[in-house]
Amino acid sequence: MEIKKVSMIGLGALGVMYGHQLSKEVPKANLRIIADQNRIEKYEHEGIFCNGERCDFQYVTPEEPVELADLLIFSVKYSGLHEAIKAAENHVDDHTIILSTLNGISSERDIGTYYGFDKVLYCVAQGMDAVKTGNRQTYDNFGLLCFGEKQSIDSRKVKCLASFFDQVNIPYELDAEMMKRQWGKFMQNVGVNQTVAVFESDYGKIQRDGEAREMMIAAMQEVIQLSKYEEIDLTEADLQYWLNVIGQLSPHGKPSMRQDMEAKRISELELFAGSVIKLGENHDVATPVNEELYRKISEMEKTF
Template identity: 65%
Template sequence: MEIKKVTIIGLGALGILFGNHLAKRMPKDDLRIIADEKRIQKYKNEHVYCNGEKCDFHYVTPDETCEPADLLIFTVKYEGLHEAIQAVKNHVDENTIILSALNGITSETIIGRTFGRDRVLFSVAQGMDAVKVGNKLTYDHMGMLVFGDQKSGIMSESVKCVAAFFEKMDFPYQVDTKMDKRLWGKFMLNVGVNQTVAVFNSNYGEIQREGEARETMIAAMREVIALSEYEGIHLTEADLNYWLSVLATLSPDGKPSMAQDVEARRYSEVELFAGTVLELGENYHISTPVNKKLYDTIKSIESSY
């Protein structure tokens, strides 16, 4: 199968980043951005910008009938996932391949319950330093999408198909045949960097240099390493160092989504990060004091909204 029709749901940082790249390389009608009528009107009136450039997107509402997507990409926040699953139903048939760029380790399973696990590839968005303020996105590094099959050690036709499409689109990507470990590695990074930068009210530069913030971040990540053993993932210090090397490539002035949420006084994905760590720690009787402190601090910040 050749991918021709692509649908993206979620016009946050990643939705704009991916959509802007693809929109320059595809026929306009072949790339659909799903949004409700109110959001579409806002996008059309105020426009959406990527690195100062106005994006030219083709918007569709969830109710519009259309050809199913060959590739469907979820770029919503976790709290909007269930609504998004309902919104994309006109875009999914038996041939649709689904990628989820959401943070955390559960979105693929949730999407798979509705559309079938065999249609959903594991994927991780990494290496981007995009910052979205209002309707404007800026970034220095686009990063890449890493994806692969849910079962380790194989490369399905769906994976090959997406790789061929991204190659044609000059879209940065990598195929990984051990995506369960990659998902947990990205989760470990998010647990550390997202929460620490938010709590320290800082940016990537703060945790790229030695100091209390970096120590806090690494300690939070090591709690995920301990939990991964009980989940059969077996993260190691080598994995931690790999993700620290990814972090080192980002613009020091950039900041992760949770820090942007806290600055904008929006509720964050703390339940997805520290909340998950605390729940797993309780299940396995493992102490997770660093994540408990981060969780309590962020919840305290949010209680003042």
């Protein structure tokens, strides 16, 4: 199998970044951005810009008949995933490979339940510092996509997608322990996204010693403790790995939750602290740092 037709849904910071890169390497007719008619009209009128360049995208509505996709990429917020899954129905058949760049540890489960787990690869987007304000997205670090089967990198789907990413110059890494990698990224998001939001700052604040960095690490350590009950078993070595990833980000960049708060959008709080608190309740494990982050961010969102 060879990937030729690509469909994407979601033009947030990551969707724009990956869509723009793909548009440079894939014929315009073979790259489709799925969106409703109102969004399409807005995108075409105002334009979408990536690091100052206007993106040249082909847009299609969910109802529009199209050639089936070889690769379907979800890059929406988790709150919009279920709507996006249904919106992509005309693009999927038995051969389609599905990839999710969403935060958290749930999107592959939701997509696989709807379309079949045989189509889904597990994925983590890491190391990028993309920021989107209005219709303009900027980034310094492109990062990479880490993907694989749940416990393998030897499948036809993995090899096919790796070959395609080689062709279109998208950095990637294969990982045969994707559940642990996803939990590691979840741990990072729980610490970074929420702490930067509460301190109304940027990556630079948590890259320096101080109260913010201490809170971030404490929130991440609660995820490490919970992972042992979920048979994932993150360690302090995993914490250090993700701290190193954080240290390479642009100090002036901001994570998605901070961008949401600045735009006065409801954030992915339930996906982060909400999930940690529920896991803590399930396993009778205290999660005081995430409870405090949940309280503070909830109070901030009440002012929107």
